Structure formats: structure tokens, C-alpha cells
Amino acid sequence: MQGQDNLSSSGDHRLALIHEMSAHNFDLIRFASYRTATKLRFIQKKVSLHAVDIWNVIEAFREQGLHALEPSSELSVARLETLLCSLYHSLNKRAPPTQQAHVDVCSSLLLNWLLAAYATVDNVGKIRVFSIKVALATLCAGKLMDKLRYIFSQISDSNGHLLQWRFNEYLQEVLALPAAVYESPTFNYTDSLANTIFSPNVKVTVNDFLDTLMSDPGPPSLVWLPLVHRIANVENVIHPIQCDACQRENFSGFRYRCQKCPHYTLCQDCFWKGRISAPHTLEHQVKEYSSFVRIIFAIRGMERS
Incomplete structure (x- = not known):
């Protein structure tokens, strides 16, 4: 019943999240890659x-038995909710009191955002195992290299070579993330x-x-992916x-310096949104x-001889 309640409210949860994201005016960013990365960093x-x-994500996959399921298998809303709650409960065991996640709020927001991102006419109320793995491995914390190594383990054969058809599926799944923040016209x-x-x-x-x-x-098609990490780092x-x-x-974030105007500096907000002053x-x-x-x-003084 709880999963059905979440499903019925998925549109409201997602719209609330999208409206809050819109309030930050990310769409004013001129560059699609930075715009997409900034939106996904917000999510x-x-x-x-x-x-x-x-x-921690990989550990949760194993604890919830996802490693034993076929990538094309579908999870119910209830089971996805259990997975997400386990992620946040584990986080709260490690995090100090001031950095605790609100399990119910975070799991509900993420669950409904994922359902909207990967919803199709044929799988309403369910989501593929591979979709979950790609989405969480992409949006979690950690080094990009570690994330991509995990992804490769999911799309390669026993000899350690990439399976092209599985890579094709990966692209479908990972590009659903830009689409979920309305950036599919560029990263489709x-x-x-x-x-x-x-x-x-x-x-x-690998x-x-x-x-x-x-x-x-x-x-x-994937230039936004490393940018999410770079934005987080600065x-x-x-x-x-x-x-x-x-x-x-x-100011914080990136800094931009003109290569033509002497000593001309822009903060990331001004550069991204095209705000300038003369002579730049x-x-x-x-x-x-x-x-x-x-x-x-x-400058060191020279001793007199």
C-alpha cells in the first residue's frame, strides 16, 4: 500500500522538486553541459x-539482492523504496548527528524522481534493475573512475571486454538523467x-x-558527467x-579570466549567464x-662586496 501511495503522488513530488530547481534559474546558464551538470548536482x-x-551503493545492491537479478528484471515500487531506505539508514549510521539524512523525505523524493525519469507506458509502477544501478551509481558520491569501473563490470563479458549491446543499454539509461531535468534536446x-x-x-x-x-x-553526449564531479569539487x-x-x-566555484582583457575576472555565475562589463x-x-x-x-637584496 505504501508503494502505491508513493506511486500516486510521484507526479506531485517530482513537480515540487522541479519547481524548486527552476527557482534557482539554472536554465539561464548558456552552456548545456554546465546547465545539465548543475541541475543534476542540485538533485x-x-x-x-x-x-x-x-x-555504499554497491553494498546496498548486494544486501538487497540486486546483484543476483538480471539487469532487465523489474523491481516493484515497494522493493525500490526498501533499497533507498536502506541506503539512507546506512548513511545515518556513519554520519555525525548534524549531517543525518531525513530517511522518509529523501527516499520519497528520490523514489518518485527515479520513477518519473524511467517511466514508460509498459512499466508503470516498476523500474528495471539496470536503470536503478546506473542512476544511483551516477548520482552518488565517489570518484568518477570508481563509478565507471563499476559500470564497466555490469556491461562487460567474462573476458573483460565491453559488450556493445550492453553499452548501448547503458547509454539509454544514463541519458535518461539529463532528460529528467529537461536537457534531452542536447543530450539525447x-x-x-x-x-x-x-x-x-x-x-x-576497462x-x-x-x-x-x-x-x-x-x-x-556524456560531457556533463565529469562536470558534475568538477562542480562538486569547487x-x-x-x-x-x-x-x-x-x-x-x-566568490566560490569556478573562476574565469579573460585571455584578452588584462586581469579581467568573472565569477562562475556571471560567466555562465553572460553577464559582463566593458571592455570584455x-x-x-x-x-x-x-x-x-x-x-x-x-626580492632579495644582494650583498655588497
Whole structure:
């Protein structure tokens, strides 16, 4: 009954989450990759997955028996809810009192968002095991390399080579995440997409897989994926300098410096949304910085002979 209640309210929960996301004006960000990554980072933090490590996710999969199920198997709402609640209960056992997750709220928000993201006409009220694995492994905390290693273990054969048809399924599942935050026009799935990333005639190892997906730039359809991690890494980085557009000092996040205007600096909010001041223009090339290093020149006096 509880699962049915969650299902019936999934639209309301998802709309509330989307409305809150819209209030942050992420759609004003000019660049689709940053816009998508920022939206998914918002979802990640809203449901406290930023505090759940990939290894905790894998452990929860095993504890709930998902490792023994076929990827195409479907889970009921009730079983998915049990999985998510176990994730948050485990988190609260490790986290200090001030960082505890509200189990009921987080599990309900995440459950209904996942149901909406992966809903089809044929599986209303259910979700595929592989969909759950891809979504949680993508949105949880942890190193991108560790996440991709886990994904590769799910889409490779016993010889350690990528199964092209499974990679194709992975792309369908992972690109449902940008679609869930209304970014499918840029990051959409096509039947030929897998073959543009890896040739079906080449044996792809885990190192090949990691090198390709973590390269800079990576596959165009997945450029938002490493950006989610980079944005998370710079959220608390403070730049003790003034933004030349909004005049704000000590801003956080990325910092952008014009390569043409001497010493011209923009905070990430101004750069992403196109706010500038003279003499800078949007056509000027800029460089992105994720840290701030103040250079101090020491001048030593020479001893007189």
C-alpha cells in the first residue's frame, strides 16, 4: 500500500522538486553541459546522494539482492523504496548527528524522481534493475573512475571486454538523467550513438573505457558527467578576488579570466549567464580556474662586496 501511495503522488513530488530547481534559474546558464551538470548536482544534494559513496551503493545492491537479478528484471515500487531506505539508514549510521539524512523525505523524493525519469507506458509502477544501478551509481558520491569501473563490470563479458549491446543499454539509461531535468534536446539517445563512441569491431578493455569516458573532452553526449564531479569539487573553493561584472568579492566555484582583457575576472555565475562589463565581450576567450593561488614575488637584496 505504501508503494502505491508513493506511486500516486510521484507526479506531485517530482513537480515540487522541479519547481524548486527552476527557482534557482539554472536554465539561464548558456552552456548545456554546465546547465545539465548543475541541475543534476542540485538533485543529488536535494536527495542527499552527495553523502552516499559508490561503495555504499554497491553494498546496498548486494544486501538487497540486486546483484543476483538480471539487469532487465523489474523491481516493484515497494522493493525500490526498501533499497533507498536502506541506503539512507546506512548513511545515518556513519554520519555525525548534524549531517543525518531525513530517511522518509529523501527516499520519497528520490523514489518518485527515479520513477518519473524511467517511466514508460509498459512499466508503470516498476523500474528495471539496470536503470536503478546506473542512476544511483551516477548520482552518488565517489570518484568518477570508481563509478565507471563499476559500470564497466555490469556491461562487460567474462573476458573483460565491453559488450556493445550492453553499452548501448547503458547509454539509454544514463541519458535518461539529463532528460529528467529537461536537457534531452542536447543530450539525447540515438540508436547509432554507441557505435560513434566505440567501434563494435574493436575489443574494448576497462582501461579503454575509462580513457575514453574520462578524456577531455569526452564523448559529446556524456560531457556533463565529469562536470558534475568538477562542480562538486569547487563548490567550497573561495577566490579572494573581485568579479569585474557583478563586483562581488570572495566568490566560490569556478573562476574565469579573460585571455584578452588584462586581469579581467568573472565569477562562475556571471560567466555562465553572460553577464559582463566593458571592455570584455562574450566573444573573448576565457580560461577556467578551479583554485586560487596568490603569487608573491620575493626580492632579495644582494650583498655588497
